[in-house]
Amino acid sequence: MRQRTLGSGTVRIGELAFGAAAIGNLFTPVAEAEAGAAVEAAWQAGMRYFDTAPHYGLGLSERRLGAALRGRPREEYVVSTKVGRILEPLTTVDGDDLANGFAVPATHRRRWDFSADGVRRSIEESLHRLGLDRIDIVYLHDPDDHAEQALTQAYPALHRLREEGVIGAVGIGMNRADLPARFVRETDIDVVLLAGRYSLLDQGGLADLLPLAAAHGVGVVIGGVFNSGLLADPKPGATFDYAAAPAHLLARARELKAVCERHGVPLRAAALHFPFGHPAVASVLVGTRSAAEAADTAAMLRHPVPAELWAELTELGLLPPGTPTPEEVG
Structure with missing residues (x-):
């Protein structure tokens, strides 16, 4: 897969990234063997960038990802994790963590912490759970209500760790574009992980963040290209941003699907290709819970998408005028 260097550093990532939230039992359980098979299938398909976080399954995602990568040549893959939520063990386990989206026992509680000490801890x-001696990319994770602490305490701590070689690159990961844009302006971050705000249905990242990132040489990883399911299979009951899709978005997604079908392209393939029309985009990250999903994602990225498809989407008003689109990929 094509690779790109993030920021002014040396960390290089491939164009397709494995999102490991799902193997942390996002919404429903994933068996241990199934989680390992998903990572193996991703590896066989050429994926070498794997993203996780303590938040995902109260550490389960990090543990499973570390176990699945163990024994593979360390210089051949990139791992990113996140800071901002400290996991504190509970003395008694009472119920599950489904209120936070994960089908795991509630063994810990999350505590927001964007202090320098919190970042280091x-x-x-994370290094212990992953079984690694270094982390390639560390993202500030959802600092929506902690912007100032993240900017004045967490970021400087990550900057120092990058200078010391403990981590390779510094980033911010959010499902909104305005605060990451501020970090691009005011800090020396290498990468932004933007979830759900640059897709066929939502181009919110295009107004400010993406042009700014391109101007500053900051790489952008796009998550949520299926908008949590609607662009994977736009049927009644499909979800958009983890809630039932509004009727107007469902109708628009079905229009997108119809155009794709006229050109012999699965909607999933168009959704995966679309972000690469912008020069700031380095990679697309897809949450994966099984070997079949990993293989399908790689196949969709290889699927040709003709320029005529993008032209028709623009002509029909399904993409705003001036939206950058990829050149034909064969």
């Missing part, structure tokens, strides 16, 4: 604990 979080990274140390």
Whole structure:
């Protein structure tokens, strides 16, 4: 897969990334063997960038990803994790963590912490769960209500760790575009992970963040290209941003699907290709819970998408005028 260097550093990532939230039992359980098979299938398909976080399954995602990567040449893959939520063990386990989206026992509680000490503690604990001696990319994770602490305490701590070689690159990961844009302006981050705000249904990242990232040489990883399911299979009951899709978005997604079908392209393939029309985009990250999903994602990225498809989407008003689109990929 094509690779790109993030920021002014040396970390290089491939164009397709494995999102490991799902193997942390996102919404429903995933068996241990199934999680390992998903990583193996991703590896066989050429994926070498794997993203996780302490938040995902109260550490389960990090543990499973580390176990699945163990024994593979360390220089051949990139791992990113996140800081901002400290996991504190509970003395008694009472119920599950489904209120936070994960089908795991409630063995810990999450505590927001974007202090310098919190950053260092979080990274140390992630290294232990992953079984690694270094982390390639560390993202500030959802600092929506902690912007100032993330900017004045967490970021400087990550900057120092990058200078010391403990981590390779510094980023911010959110499902909104305005705060990451501020970090691009005011700090020396290498990468932004933007979830759900640059897709066939939502181009919110295009107004400010993506042009700014391109101007500053900051790489952008796009998550949520299926908008949590609607662009994977736009049927009644499909979800958009993890809630039932509004009727107007369902109708628009079905229009997108109809155009894709006229050109012999699965909607999933068009959704995966679309972000690469912008020069700031380095990679697309897809949440994967099984070997079949990993193989399908790689196949969709290889599927040709003709320029005529993008032209028709623009002509029909399904993409705003001036939206950058990829050149034909064969």
